[in-house]
Amino acid sequence: xxxxxxxxxxxxxxxxxxxNHAALGTATVPGxxxxxxxTPENAGxxxxxxxxxxxxxxxxxLLALASLAVGSKPIDLATVLGALVNPDDSADxxxxxxxxxxxxxxxxxxxSALGIAGALVQxxxxxxxxxxxxxxxxxxxxxxxxxxxxxFGINGFSGYVWFAFGxxxxxxGAVYLVGMAGARSNDPVRLVLAGVALGxxxxxxxxxxxxxxxxxxxxxxxxxxxxxxxxxPEILLPLALAVAAGFVLAAxxxxxxxxxxxxxxxxxxxxYRVGRARVLILLAVTVLAGAATAAVxxxxxxxxxxxxxxxxxxxxxxxWMLGFTxxxxxxxxxxxxxxxxxIIPGELEAGVVCAFVGAxxxxxxxxxxxxxxx
Amino acid sequence: MSAPAKTNTVVAGRPGRxxxxxxxxxxxxxxxxxxxxxxLLVIGGGDYPMGxxxxxxxxxxxxxxxxxxxxxxxxxxRAVAALVFGAALGVAGAVFQSLTRNPLGSPDVIGFSTGAYxxxxxxxxxxxxxxxxxxxxxxxxxxxxxxxxxxxxxRRGSHGFRLILVGIGxxxxxxxxxxxxxxxxxxxxxxxxxxWGAGTLNGVNWSSVLPxxxxxxxxxxxxxxxxxxLQMLEMGDDMATALGVPVEKTRLLxxxxxxxxxxxxxxxxxxxxxxxxxxxxxxxxxxxxAGLRLVPAACxxxxxxxTSDLAAQRLFAPxxxxxxxxxxxxxxxxxxxxxxxxxxxxSR
Numbered sequence: 001x002x003x004x005x006x007x008x009x010x011x012x013x014x015x016x017x018x019x020n021h022a023a024l025g026t027a028t029v030p031g032x033x034x035x036x037x038x039t040p041e042n043a044g045x046x047x048x049x050x051x052x053x054x055x056x057x058x059x060x061x062l063l064a065l066a067s068l069a070v071g072s073k074p075i076d077l078a079t080v081l082g083a084l085v086n087p088d089d090s091a092d093x094x095x096x097x098x099x100x101x102x103x104x105x106x107x108x109x110x111x112s113a114l115g116i117a118g119a120l121v122q123x124x125x126x127x128x129x130x131x132x133x134x135x136x137x138x139x140x141x142x143x144x145x146x147x148x149x150x151x152f153g154i155n156g157f158s159g160y161v162w163f164a165f166g167x168x169x170x171x172x173g174a175v176y177l178v179g180m181a182g183a184r185s186n187d188p189v190r191l192v193l194a195g196v197a198l199g200x201x202x203x204x205x206x207x208x209x210x211x212x213x214x215x216x217x218x219x220x221x222x223x224x225x226x227x228x229x230x231x232x233p234e235i236l237l238p239l240a241l242a243v244a245a246g247f248v249l250a251a252x253x254x255x256x257x258x259x260x261x262x263x264x265x266x267x268x269x270x271x272y273r274v275g276r277a278r279v280l281i282l283l284a285v286t287v288l289a290g291a292a293t294a295a296v297x298x299x300x301x302x303x304x305x306x307x308x309x310x311x312x313x314x315x316x317x318x319x320w321m322l323g324f325t326x327x328x329x330x331x332x333x334x335x336x337x338x339x340x341x342x343i344i345p346g347e348l349e350a351g352v353v354c355a356f357v358g359a360x361x362x363x364x365x366x367x368x369x370x371x372x373x374x
Numbered sequence: 375m376s377a378p379a380k381t382n383t384v385v386a387g388r389p390g391r392x393x394x395x396x397x398x399x400x401x402x403x404x405x406x407x408x409x410x411x412x413x414l415l416v417i418g419g420g421d422y423p424m425g426x427x428x429x430x431x432x433x434x435x436x437x438x439x440x441x442x443x444x445x446x447x448x449x450x451x452r453a454v455a456a457l458v459f460g461a462a463l464g465v466a467g468a469v470f471q472s473l474t475r476n477p478l479g480s481p482d483v484i485g486f487s488t489g490a491y492x493x494x495x496x497x498x499x500x501x502x503x504x505x506x507x508x509x510x511x512x513x514x515x516x517x518x519x520x521x522x523x524x525x526x527x528x529r530r531g532s533h534g535f536r537l538i539l540v541g542i543g544x545x546x547x548x549x550x551x552x553x554x555x556x557x558x559x560x561x562x563x564x565x566x567x568x569x570w571g572a573g574t575l576n577g578v579n580w581s582s583v584l585p586x587x588x589x590x591x592x593x594x595x596x597x598x599x600x601x602x603x604l605q606m607l608e609m610g611d612d613m614a615t616a617l618g619v620p621v622e623k624t625r626l627l628x629x630x631x632x633x634x635x636x637x638x639x640x641x642x643x644x645x646x647x648x649x650x651x652x653x654x655x656x657x658x659x660x661x662x663x664a665g666l667r668l669v670p671a672a673c674x675x676x677x678x679x680x681t682s683d684l685a686a687q688r689l690f691a692p693x694x695x696x697x698x699x700x701x702x703x704x705x706x707x708x709x710x711x712x713x714x715x716x717x718x719x720x721s722r
Contacts, residue, residue: 128535128539129476129538129542178710178714179713181714189477190713192477193477193655193709193713194709194710194713196706196709197652197705197707197709197710198706198710199706200647200652200705200706201702201703201707204698204700204701204702204703205703207568207696207698207699208695208699210568211569211572211695211696212693214561214565217561217564217568218561221553221556221564224553225550225553225557301546304546308539352553354550355546355547356547358543359543359544359546360543362540362542362546363543363544365539366527366536366539366540367529367536367540
């Protein structure tokens with residue numbers, strides 16, 4: 001967001017500008033070769049991007065297969081494929097079907113949901129440091145868990161998962177009401193500040209309650225870490241529905257995201273309805289982040305770093321960025337889950353590994369060249 | 375080209391420098407007076423309640439034997455700690471928000487608090503956690519983390535945005551480690567760690583507060599003296615260089631000073647959240663757009679922390695909450711209220 005005039009004209013910068021023009025001037029399929037300004041070079045990058053995305057998809061599938069084979073009881077790939085294609089009643093097949101396949105699916109769904117939610121938040125607030133947690137998702141969910149366990153005596157994951165989802169949705173709604181109310185309703189800085197403020201209040205109350213109720217504290221510390229382990233398969237269907245709804249909303253907002261990146265005034269001048277776009281984006285973020293956070297715990301860092309990684313491959317177009325994020329985020333989460341199963345005897349929670357895998361990547365990205373702003 | 379015209383309108387649109395400074399002084403005076411008043415209430419509260427007048431009398435040397443012990447030995451250290459630590463945190467936050475040009479900047483962005491928590495957690499879980507061990511662990515953890523982040527972000531000069539990104543990355547790793555340590559610890563140890571991790575002034579006494587104050591006061595003075603250079607840095611590196619400010623040296627110096635302020639506070643009271651983040655923003659809003667200024671931020675921080683400590687003492691009266699739980703709530707509520715008010719009037 002630095003003024004282009006003061007920047008040295010690097011090739012990357014020029015490309016960035018051209019990319020934006022192409023996306024905005026045509027407002028059709030990204031990089032469509034038939035669209036006015038597209039040059040052969042542009043078409044080439046589109047092809048490259050598409051094939052790169054395909055490569056990552058293949059990587060995700062391979063990683064998912066690997067996650068079926070790796071664990072406290074290693075199972076060879078032939079048996080894994082057998083269990084998928086031609087299941088029988090053997091113990092190995094039962095493990096794969098009933099425990100490892102749901103876990104891999106949970107990782108893919110929750111990972112892409114957290115990634116997309118992070119990408120949407122970063123684009124909407126024009127703040128590259130935003131993550132879904134900034135809208136109060138984590139604070140709302142953990143306060144709801146503390147209340148569920150401490151006040152209502154509900155125990156266990158399947159008991160409080162709906163509380164967590166409800167808490168996340170309510171918190172985000174409240175952040176929206178505080179941040180978007182009033183005269184300067186479209187200032188994204190207000191939204192971020194409202195999220196920080198409300199999140200602080202909720203987490204303060206949550207901590208105070210948790211310190212009074214040791215049982216709630218015990219559940220909360222397990223949930224906060226974030227893990228794919230021990231989640232009941234019944235949550236897969238609701239999670240899948242929520243993720244599908246979020247993806248549809250996100251797909252609708254892709255074009256407005258490109259416009260919003262240029263600032264509200266420009267977006268309005270281009271004919272975009274800025275306020276409506278923000279509501280749609282926020283709705284998508286709430287559904288995606290709320291569902292994924294309730295299901296796997298507070299792995300908000302994934303939502304922060306996956307879009308940064310995706311931007312390296314996608315360039316500035318928000319639609320490509322969303323696509324890459326949707327594939328890269330579950331890759332990171334599944335990789336973390338698989339690593340966590342083999343690093344130490346017993347298991348290291350995916351949330352912990354995720355931070356230790358993702359953070360060095362983020363640091364290297366930050367060091368490599370001038371960081372790419374949103 | 376259009377710059378002179380722009381400057382003119384800005385000057386015409388705002389009150390003169392003298393008036394602005396006068397208003398700022400008045401604001402600081404009001405905030406400090408409020409903070410001192412609340413401090414009297416803090417000293418007056420407890421199992422042996424006293425009115426503010428009585429407290430003032432004892433403080434000025436007119437007390438009896440028991441009152442003297444209670445006020446001077448037991449309760450004053452806590453109130454003084456709240457005032458000084460609050461001011462230190464407010465200034466540290468203002469420095470980081472100015473350097474990173476981000477309203478969410480705070481010493482946390484270079485991972486200090488998270489690292490301090492890691493150090494304290496290790497001290498608590500491995501060594502058993504006496505007060506000294508926890509303090510030293512926190513100090514070592516915080517300083518090592520801040521140093522590591524600055525080194526990792528160094529690449530032909532430090533860049534504000536890179537500093538934040540690297541800080542977030544390192545913090546995320548340490549936070550994950552912290553959560554894992556808390557998860558694996560016995561529940562009693564974990565809860566004691568959580569109280570420390572929220573930030574608490576319960577049980578501070580002169581012997582723990584005095585060394586911290588002796589460090590904080592000169593550092594605070596040095597930081598306030600650098601306030602003008604900081605404002606020039608806000609205009610951008612190039613402009614600041616043109617104005618004769620040694621950019622990298624100033625930035626490093628201010629970071630070191632701000633980290634020292636945070637370190638002294640955290641070692642004694644734990645990472646008290648949100649004062650560093652919210653005090654400069656509140657002061658800036660009350661100061662009506664004069665930018666991030668250090669002295670108002672210090673007064674605001676002192677008021678915020680001492681008020682939070684009063685609430686932490688009194689809210690669930692026999693139970694003493696960690697003050698950090700209240701700072702986040704009070705700071706958050708105030709910020710929400712300000713946002714809502716701004717939204718209604720449509721002013722800044």
